[in-house]
Amino acid sequence: MATHPLLATTGEQTAIVEVDHVSKSFLSADGTTLPVLDDITLTLHEGEIVALLGKSGSGKSTLLRTIAGLIAPTTGEVRYRGTRLNGANPGVAMVFQSFALMPWLTVQDNVELGLQARGIGERQRRTAALNAIDAIGLDGFETAYPRELSGGMRQRVGFARALVLQPDALLMDEPFSALDVLTAENLRNELLSLWTHADFPTRCLCIVTHNIDEAVLLADRVLVLGSNPGHVKAEIPIHVPRPRDRRSPTFEAAVDQIYGILTGRDENPAAERVTTPGPLTHPLPAASVGGLAGLVEIVYAHNGQTDLPDLADELSFDVDDLLPLLDAATMLRLLEVESAQAFLTDAGRAWYTADIQTSKQLFAHHVVEHAPLVRTIVKALENSDDGTLRDDFFRDLLRRAYTTEDIEKQLTIAIDWGRYGELFDYDADIGELILTEVAAAVIPHLAAAADEPDGPHDQAGPADG
Amino acid sequence: MSLLRPFVGFDVTLRSRTRLVADAVVLVAVAVVFWLLLQLAHGVDAPFNRVSAPSSVSTDPANLPYYALRSLARMFAALTISVVFTFVYATAAARSRRAEMILLPILDVLQSVPVLGFLSVTLTLWLTLFPRTVLGVECASVFAIFTSQAWNMTFAFYQSLTTQSRDLDEAARLLRLTKWQRFWKLDVPSGMTPLVWNGMMSFGGGWFFLIASEVISVNNHTYALPGIGSYVAAASEHRQVGRLLLAIGVMIVMVVGVNVLFWRPLTAWAERFRTGDTASAQVQRSLVLDLLRHSALPTLVGRGLRPAGHALDRAMRPFGLADSPLRVNPYRRRAGDIAFTTVVLALIGFGTWKMLVSIDHGTGLGEFGHAALLGLATFARVLVLLVIGSLVWVPVGVWIGMNPRVTRYAQPIVQVLASFPANFLFPFVTLALIHTGISLNIGGILLMALGAQWYILFNVIAGAAAIPNDLREAAASLRLGRSLRWRTLIVPAIFASWVTGGITAAGGAWNASIVAEVVSYGGHDLTAYGLGAYITHATTDGNFAQTLVGVIVMSLYVVGLNRIFWRRLYRIAETRYSLI
Missing domain, CATH: 1.10.10.10 (Winged helix-like DNA-binding domain superfamily/Winged helix DNA-binding domain)
Incomplete structure (x- = not known):
């Protein structure tokens, strides 16, 4: 499994970063906690490429940021080479989806920034930065500003800035997803060729992605994350020999296997507890x-x-x-x-x-x-005196399980669906939902199922963070 | 290739020649500025006697250039202090949770307090600090300008700090930048654009306070500083209309000159700090900046200063990294919060009690009711000003904004008008009022409007110019009539800009009432019934308690109206009439 040439012979696994029973929750709109990560344990070893794969809302970016020491876990701990983190992880560098380059610094100054922070002298800094710029194929662009570069070139600067620090582990947060297909492929291959080079100082790569192809192409190990809250759903070692060919049967088998896991019924721990789907446990x-x-x-x-x-x-x-x-x-x-x-x-x-x-x-x-939320809205409107209710009423209902931002998303989807089905109308100016006549035709359905407990009165469950 | 070669050669020689010229120009300019500063330093250092201090300046036109420079120096001194204050205050508010709890509300209130009312209080303070030189009065004047500039800039910088891109923040933390490095590599650059633009706007507004603060009447004594503002006051005292016009000419030259030589290059230079890759519709250009860029001198100076920069970077290292610990003890933190809040509340409570007691001794608390009544009169003036100002300037602004060619010529003119200190024109209006016999109760509205109305026009032009072209084409192709076009397109589209202009105009008008409700020309004094006149009289008589009551009541009016009226309009503008 170890592909790093230096370590291929030893076969021994030394841990670089250990994530130990980490849970993370944020505050929901009404002050209760919303779990985002649930009891995650994983280790990044020397000599491997690990992919963290999941849908949006599986907390994969949050997980990467706890590894980087940018976010504090609510419980559990993250260790770098045995030492518990209490601040930015000193052994890692990160590549961002948005590149996160300082727009007002030239390519050279951007790459030198981390060295400057270490207090390295000007001449040494210059040489190191020029070497990194050369290695990543940016020579000639030293004096350019990021805004003058294409997305692909910008991400090269992002890589150069990270690699010039010779980090122990390189963390990547969807580094290729803002690039076009060809540029992304090109950059992935260059990263792999750097990685297989004998004197590449970085010992471990960890990439967050939602692209299954990319995960199988790069990783020695894929950790599939499930949602609500984020948890490790499966760990899949990829044994496809390198260089990897997308059309090889083993590659396709691996992709299909991961697809199956991702789209398969989510063994949602919160949803299992309640029998009827409600708007709090089953977000639209x-x-x-x-x-x-x-x-x-x-x-x-x-x-x-x-x-x-x-x-x-x-x-x-x-x-x-x-x-x-x-x-x-x-x-x-x-x-x-x-x-x-x-x-x-x-x-x-x-x-x-x-x-x-x-x-x-x-x-x-x-x-x-x-659709639980639409159902709740129609029922509530039906039970109201004049068939109208303020949207704030539903905001209050959702407050227990969602952040303010997600409440808006849920309401928007529900209103979109309900309006299309002509179940209710929505006056955005005064924020009022109005039951339509069409809904009356559907009401008998509801009456039949009226005795079952509905969402807002359910046991509160964690929702998509 | 052979064809290209001569062109290349030509270009190179041309560039080196312009470069030499640029160097010479820049060098001479720098030398002149140094000489001027030395000249001014002599004046500031002049000995000073509280009793025999001049209460007026000479109106000899030969003195005018020197006076103008003294005034300009005051403006830039205030700007420098404002920038330093902004850096310290905004950073403290953005980086420390507890400091934010106090600093932000203070800032919010200070933004709407009539700073002119405090002039007398601060003058006493500065005179105690510098009893021997003119420096005390100078400081009071600079401080008045500073208080008119700083809050805006601080608020803008604070906002840029709190809305900083999360990714850049994380990158800075992971790169382990020190606090000092983070401030200069991330915080200042990312806040540069709002800082420069707000600085420019505040600077324009600052002229008004400069003029108002060069002649200070406090405690039955008038102090006059050599400056263009005191020149105008003296000329108006001696009924010298010609010299008034001359001063106005010099003022216009100064406003335009500062714009061309300072703000224009600065805004053009700040273009590089725009985040995101959306090219701004109008790239700011400046000839002066081009000249500086052609010159080798700035680079040389930069290279010379670099060792100092390195030394500072090393010296600031002990202050630590720009990162906060992940683990905090929640109980300790909570206990700290409670202790902190208790102390702050106790201090505020004690201060309020002390203040009320001193007011009660000075004038009696009933004075608040009297002041509130006067406030209603001033409020009525502000209201009339806003309504008439909007009725006049909204159509004009829309016309200018929707004709790109007119916009190009009109916008710089309006910009100058907006930063031209309206109190320069007060003597003329006063003269007219005396001749026609119109009461200042009504004429005061005009005086207040002289400065405030331009904000409405300025913002409406910007709003009208930003109406998307396809919406205008859609309106044209639907053959909307004039009234329908105004109702469905123009008014909703410019609503947000009008609100911004209106809130600024109202704030400006309240402040202006302090100097507009009591005016004089050649020995004739006019007084209006209003809170502004109340504050001015209290200041001149040295009645500290009444000044305090007046300022407090005016602040309550401004803050209250902002909360009740303008904020609501803002929300409507953002939700209902947003163009995005």
């Missing part, structure tokens, strides 16, 4: 009605069945783009997902083939029945 996935319709249309066009990696490839979608749509489609029972395959359900077929008015009615039925 961030999907628009248009996006849903598009996804269903594509699956329909593929004769009602598609392979998800192929679909993502075809649309050049990242998991982050595709998964919320898939989650929404499965929540509304329009699609079913099984081991990286999506199947169109009868309901989905009926919805897609119906004319516009019928399809709206069908959609209204589905969301009232399966």
Whole structure:
């Protein structure tokens, strides 16, 4: 498993960073705690590349920042070479998705910044920076400002700035996701060739990504993170020989396996505790009605069945783009997902083939029945005196389980879905939700299920942070 | 290639020649500035006697250049102090949780306090500190300008510190920058754009306070500093209209000159500190900056100063890294918070009690009611000013803003008008009022408007110029009539800018009331019924308690109106009429 040439012979595993039973929670809008990471234990060893893979909301960036010593864990501890962190991790450097270069410093000054912080003399600093700039293929750009560079060149500066410090471990937070496909591929390969070079001083690479391909291409070990709250769902060693070929059967098998894990039923610890899905335990996935319709249309066009990696490839979608749509489609029972395959359900077929008015009615039925927050809103409106309620009422309900930002997201999605299904109307100026007549047709459905406990009265559960 | 060669050669010689010229110009300019500073230093050091101190200056036009320079030096001294204050205060507020709890509300209130009312209080303080030289009165004047400039800049810098990009903050911490390095490599550059622009705006507003603070009447004694403001006061006392006009000319030259030689190059230079790669629609350019860039001198000076920079960098190392410990003891922290809050509240409570007692002894607490009534009169003037100012300047501003060609010519003019100290024109208006017999109760509105109205115009122009072109084209293609176009496009689109302009204009008008409700020309004194006149009279008579009551009541009016009225409008502007 160790691919670093210096260590390939020893086979011994020395820990660089240890994450020991780390949990992290933030405050929700009403002051209760929202868990984001739940009891995570992992170790970064010398000589390996580790990928942290997960959907958005799985806390992977938070995890990386606790490893870097930028965020304090709520419980548990992070150790660097045996010493507990109490501040920025002295042995790591980080590459950011947004590059995080100082826009007012030249390439050279940006690369020198970390050396300057160490109090290294001007001449030595200069030589070291020039070497790093050369190694990463930036020579000729020393006096350029970041804004004059393309995204790919900027990220090279980001790498040079990190590597010039000769860190023990290099942390990367989705370093390639802001780049176009070709540039990203090029930079990934250069990183790998640096890594396999005999005198590369960095002992470990840790990359956060939501791109399954990228994880399998780079990593010796992929840690798949689950959401609500973030936890290690699976640890998958990648045994594909290097250099890795995307079309090799072993590569494809690894990708499919991870797809299966990511899209498979999330053994959500909070959701298991309650029998009925409520808006606090089952957040609405961030999907628009248009996006849903598009996804269903594509699956329909593929004769009602598609392979998800192929679909993502075809649309050049990242998991982050595709998964919320898939989650929404499965929540509304329009699609079913099984081991990286999506199947169109009868309901989905009926919805897609119906004319516009019928399809709206069908959609209204589905969301009232399966989308917990929409259901709660319709029921509350029905029970109110005049069929209207302020949006703040629902904000208060959601406050227990979401941050202020997420409350807005949830409400926006619910209002979008409800409006499309013509269940209720929303007056943004005064923040009032108004029940429509269409909803009356769906109410009998609700009455049948009226005795079951509903979301806001449920046991509070942790939600997507 | 062979074709290109001569061009290259030509270019090189040309550049070295312009470079030489640039060097010469810059060198001469630097020498002149040094000489001027030396000249001014003599004046400031002059001996001073409290009793025989001049209460007026000569109106000989030959003195005017020297006076103008003295005034200019005061402005820049105040600006320097404001920048230093901004760095210290804003950093403390942004970096320390407990300091923030106190510093931020103070800043919020100071922003809306009528600083002119405090002039008398501070003068007494400075005279005690420097009893022997003019420096005391100079300090009081500089301090008055400083109090008009600093809050705005501090607030802008504080905001840039708290809204700093999270990634850059994390990068700085992971790179293990020291506190000192972080301040100069991240904090100052990222706050440079708001700092420079706010500095420019505050500097423009500062002229008004310069003029008002060069002749200070306190405790039945008038102190006059050599300066362009006291020149105008003296000329107006002696009814010398020609010399007044001359002073106005010099003032215009000074405002434009400072703009061209200082602010323009500075804003152009600050372009490099813009974050994000969105090229700003209008890149600031400056001939003076180009000249400096062609010259080798700035680089040489920079190289000469570098060892000092290194030494400072090393000296500041013991202050530690720009990182905070991950683990804090929550109980200890909470206990500290409680102790801190208790002490602060106790101090405030004690101070308030002491103050009320002293006011009660001085004038009696009933004075508050009297002052509040006077405040209503001034409030009415501010209200009339805002309504009429908006009715006049909104259509004009929209017309200018929606015609790009007019905007290009009009905007610099409006900018100069906005920073031109309106109190320069007071003698003329006073003269007119005396001749026509109109009461200052009404004329005061005009005096207040002279300075304040431009903020409305200025902001409306900016708002109208920012209306997206496709919206205007859509309105045109829908053939919207005039009234429909105003209702559905123009008014909503400029609403936010109008609110910004209105709040600034109102603040300016309240402050101006202190100098606009009592005016004189050639021995004729006019007084209006209002809070401004109340404060001015209390100051001249040396009635400290009344001054305090007046200033407190005016602050309450300004802060209260901001909270009740303007904030609400702001929220509507942000949620309902935001263009994004």
